[in-house]
Amino acid sequence: MIWxxxxxxxxxxxxxxxxxxLIYFMVFSLPGDPIAALYxxxxxxxxxxxxxxxxxNLDKPFIVQYLIYIGNFFQGDLGTTYSGRPVGxxxxxxxxxTARLALLALAIEAFFGILVGLVAGLRKGKLFDTSALVVxxxxxxxxxxxxxxxxxxxxAVKLGWARTTVSSEAPFSELLLPALVLASVSFAYIVxxxxxxxxxxxxxxxxxxxxxxxxxxxxxxxxxxxRNSLVPVVTFLGVDLGSLMVGAIVTEGIFNINGVGGTIYxxxxxxxxxxxxxxxxxxxxxxxxxxxxxxxxxxxLDPRIRYAK
Amino acid sequence: MKIRRLGIPAIALAAAGxxxxxxxxxxxxxxEGDKASIITTNGSEPQNPIIPTNxxxxxxGKIATSIFAGLVSYTATGETENEVAxxxxxxxxxxxxxxxxxxxxxxxxxxxxxxxFVDAWTYxxxxxxxxxxxxxxxxxxxxxxxxxxxxTGLKVVDDTxxxxxxxxxxxxxxxxxxYTAFMPLPSAAYDDMEAFGENPIxxxxxxxxxxxxWEHEVGIDLVTNPDYDGVRKPANGGLxxxxxxxxxxxxxxxxxxxLDVLDAVPDAAFESYESDFPDRFINQPAAIFQGFNxxxxxxxxxxxxxxxxxxxxxxxxxRKEITDVIFQGTRTPATDFTSPVIDGYSDSLxxxxxxxxxxxxxxxxxxxxxxxxxxxGTFDLxxxxxxxxxxxxxxxxxxxxxxxxxxxxxxxxxxxxxxLEDRESDALTGGTRAGWQxxxxxxxxFLAPLYQTGAGSNYEDYASPEFDAxxxxxxxxxxxxxxxxxxxxxxxxxxxxxPTIPLWYSNVTGVWSDKVENVVYGWDSVPLYTDITxxx
Numbered sequence: 068m069i070w071x072x073x074x075x076x077x078x079x080x081x082x083x084x085x086x087x088x089l090i091y092f093m094v095f096s097l098p099g100d101p102i103a104a105l106y107x108x109x110x111x112x113x114x115x116x117x118x119x120x121x122x123x124n125l126d127k128p129f130i131v132q133y134l135i136y137i138g139n140f141f142q143g144d145l146g147t148t149y150s151g152r153p154v155g156x157x158x159x160x161x162x163x164x165t166a167r168l169a170l171l172a173l174a175i176e177a178f179f180g181i182l183v184g185l186v187a188g189l190r191k192g193k194l195f196d197t198s199a200l201v202v203x204x205x206x207x208x209x210x211x212x213x214x215x216x217x218x219x220x221x222x223a224v225k226l227g228w229a230r231t232t233v234s235s236e237a238p239f240s241e242l243l244l245p246a247l248v249l250a251s252v253s254f255a256y257i258v259x260x261x262x263x264x265x266x267x268x269x270x271x272x273x274x275x276x277x278x279x280x281x282x283x284x285x286x287x288x289x290x291x292x293x294r295n296s297l298v299p300v301v302t303f304l305g306v307d308l309g310s311l312m313v314g315a316i317v318t319e320g321i322f323n324i325n326g327v328g329g330t331i332y333x334x335x336x337x338x339x340x341x342x343x344x345x346x347x348x349x350x351x352x353x354x355x356x357x358x359x360x361x362x363x364x365x366x367x368l369d370p371r372i373r374y375a376k
Numbered sequence: 377m378k379i380r381r382l383g384i385p386a387i388a389l390a391a392a393g394x395x396x397x398x399x400x401x402x403x404x405x406x407x408e409g410d411k412a413s414i415i416t417t418n419g420s421e422p423q424n425p426i427i428p429t430n431x432x433x434x435x436x437g438k439i440a441t442s443i444f445a446g447l448v449s450y451t452a453t454g455e456t457e458n459e460v461a462x463x464x465x466x467x468x469x470x471x472x473x474x475x476x477x478x479x480x481x482x483x484x485x486x487x488x489x490x491x492x493f494v495d496a497w498t499y500x501x502x503x504x505x506x507x508x509x510x511x512x513x514x515x516x517x518x519x520x521x522x523x524x525x526x527x528t529g530l531k532v533v534d535d536t537x538x539x540x541x542x543x544x545x546x547x548x549x550x551x552x553x554x555y556t557a558f559m560p561l562p563s564a565a566y567d568d569m570e571a572f573g574e575n576p577i578x579x580x581x582x583x584x585x586x587x588x589x590w591e592h593e594v595g596i597d598l599v600t601n602p603d604y605d606g607v608r609k610p611a612n613g614g615l616x617x618x619x620x621x622x623x624x625x626x627x628x629x630x631x632x633x634x635l636d637v638l639d640a641v642p643d644a645a646f647e648s649y650e651s652d653f654p655d656r657f658i659n660q661p662a663a664i665f666q667g668f669n670x671x672x673x674x675x676x677x678x679x680x681x682x683x684x685x686x687x688x689x690x691x692x693x694x695r696k697e698i699t700d701v702i703f704q705g706t707r708t709p710a711t712d713f714t715s716p717v718i719d720g721y722s723d724s725l726x727x728x729x730x731x732x733x734x735x736x737x738x739x740x741x742x743x744x745x746x747x748x749x750x751x752x753g754t755f756d757l758x759x760x761x762x763x764x765x766x767x768x769x770x771x772x773x774x775x776x777x778x779x780x781x782x783x784x785x786x787x788x789x790x791x792x793x794x795x796l797e798d799r800e801s802d803a804l805t806g807g808t809r810a811g812w813q814x815x816x817x818x819x820x821x822f823l824a825p826l827y828q829t830g831a832g833s834n835y836e837d838y839a840s841p842e843f844d845a846x847x848x849x850x851x852x853x854x855x856x857x858x859x860x861x862x863x864x865x866x867x868x869x870x871x872x873x874x875p876t877i878p879l880w881y882s883n884v885t886g887v888w889s890d891k892v893e894n895v896v897y898g899w900d901s902v903p904l905y906t907d908i909t910x911x912x
Binding site: 099149224 | 423507591800
């Protein structure tokens with residue numbers, strides 16, 4: 068187990084270098100001069116742009132820019148944005164708020180998704196099951212921004228139950244509405260995953276054995292069916308955590324949350340290499356760790372899975 | 377709604393402690409009522425620290441004009457009023473004497489003197505300081521855009537007087553002095569300009585609400601400057617500017633009661649804002665000109681043939697229909713090259729009929745051009761697809777296609793930077809979207825930077841000695857009226873040559889909540905915040 072974990076953590080090193088190099092190159096290859104574009108239709112006096120390009124090392128070849136970035140990275144300096152803010156500050160501002168939003172959404176979708184999926188799986192073909200399927204189909208097919216605007220309009224503007232946008236302190240009470248929006252689509256997938264997997268397992272040999280042993284229905288469902296049905300759901304949740312962290316651009320925009328997705332989007336549009344790469348580097352680490360956690364959870368959930376040296 | 381920094385309970389605690397300590401003795405801590413009269417409005421994260429000479433975009437501009445007071449300020453209609461200046465005079469429009477009112481102070485107690493202006497302008501113009509607005513000083517004697525040089529045209533006479541020598545006469549020079557680039561700076565700024573820009577000290581109607589009042593990407597808290605005694609005395613307790621990444625969120629916040637004043641209604645609400653906010657909306661032309669340029673380096677688009685084709689294209693666009701249908705009346709069809717809010721604007725220039733929809737005449741002109749050289753290929757109009765331009769570009773190209781019977785399509789570039797690169801390197805294959813927002817309310821500002829031979833934003837290589845001459849005559853005219861006549865004459869040349877095909881003026885569209893009153897939008901589309909009242 069420890070060996071396995073260590074090996075997986077060591078794999079992060081090549082992944083880190085590969086991802087940063089590739090992404091730095093992609094930002095570098097974006098067409099146009101990012102500094103000239105900052106000034107829009109009114110170019111500054113000649114010489115101003117060259118001086119600023121030199122200040123951000125944009126006048127140097129790609130590999131030199133990358134090496135300067137990596138060199139500074141290991142000294143704890145992540146570079147600055149084109150507005151002169153340290154990228155470290157930008158990250159310290161964006162990540163906590165996005166992490167809270169993502170974890171809240173993850174908790175909502177996991178709890179309600181598994182609960183509804185379990186009940187639907189146990190009562191296959193009944194009214195509850197059919198309604199759950201219809202609702203989840205609806206949530207999957209309606210785009211997130213529609214759900215976002217509708218919830219915002221109904222609950223915040225019309226009913227006044229929530230604040231329309233999230234303030235800078237971003238307490239959990241204000242994040243609840245955006246988290247619901249963010250959780251909606253994944254909730255639908257989890258319901259369907261859990262339902263399918265529960266109904267499969269209900270007919271499995273080990274469930275029949277457990278029932279034949281005279282175990283109570285509660286114990287059969289709670290320990291034997293549910294636990295084994297969670298393997299695909301946990302896989303999904305692990306991947307989903309990553310996409311919740313970066314993929315919340317739409318929801319962040321609707322609720323004016325200054326999070327990771329919006330920051331990366333803005334940085335890509337501006338061609339800010341150091342910002343994009345620093346954020347993505349952290350995302351890579353989060354993805355790798357989430358995947359590792361999922362793999363370790365397999366072993367806990369399914370006794371047939373063991374990690375050897 | 378008050379905005380505070382994320383991880384700053386320590387400072388808040390310290391501040392609270394300080395309040396408790398000083399609470400008994402001092403009577404000048406703001407009362408609860410003052411907090412309630414703080415106006416909240418939308419904005420965007422400034423591109424740079426708030427240094428006036430490096431603030432060239434609207435996000436930072438809105439803050440800079442609130443916390444600084446220049447020689448003059450602008451009224452709602454774009455007229456100048458003396459603010460710090462007592463008088464700005466010249467006999468020959470080239471040598472100007474500026475006299476300041478006495479008694480002005482920065483919020484750190486330093487007096488506003490002639491040096492405050494001269495040093496700030498010198499800093500802004502200095503080549504190695506790489507300030508974005510340095511070109512605003514390029515007509516002052518001694519300016520050098522390629523190496524460090526002193527602005528020899530600026531001379532301090534005494535504490536309240538300085539003189540300015542321009543490189544050539546300019547009758548409307550004082551018009552620009554309300555622009556952010558011309559604000560004064562306290563001497564404390566020069567120790568560390570970047571740090572100053574994070575917590576700027578000004579002399580304007582508002583000031584920052586303490587250190588760290590600017591929370592990056594979130595907003596900025598401004599309170600009234602108690603020592604301010606100029607023409608923009610605030611009628612409210614302060615101004616909180618909340619930064620939004622999307623205007624939709626800002627609009628929802630006005631609806632939900634979290635925001636008082638919004639100065640940009642999102643496209644999605646164009647149909648509903650008038651009914652959502654009856655009696656509390658505005659839709660009026662702004663100082664923003666929109667059109668598209670046809671490069672002179674393209675075959676078919678220069679010389680006599682080019683003039684005919686440009687006129688034909690212009691007359692084949694149904695501007696009225698497009699502004700009504702695509703923009704729901706939030707654009708005003710163009711009748712000149714400036715904007716209706718600018719003094720000297722005209723809707724009856726000679727030759728302005730070329731901007732009216734006239735399919736027969738368009739076809740006739742196109743046919744005339746065909747006789748000179750037949751047109752082949754597709755007409756394309758390029759735009760940056762990250763700016764929401766696709767809808768009107770398609771409408772314009774369809775209008776051209778239907779009238780002239782040629783293939784016309786929109787050509788999207790992924791970003792503004794990508795489009796700019798092709799414009800700069802003369803690599804366009806057709807027309808290109810072009811827009812201009814006035815820096816200060818003057819005809820000259822809409823003409824010289826865009827169409828003068830070799831001017832900074834004249835990417836499509838328009839060159840007309842007659843136009844340049846008229847512009848120069850206008851600039852050196854002894855009165856603003858004479859200057860206006862010359863600039864209108866110059867525009868009549870543009871109507872013949874059509875280096876850009878004028879389309880429309882953007883309107884300022886805004887809404888406000890029922891908690892505020894007296895909301896008036898200025899010539900530059902920004903509400904006159906100091907006049908707004910908020911009360912129970």
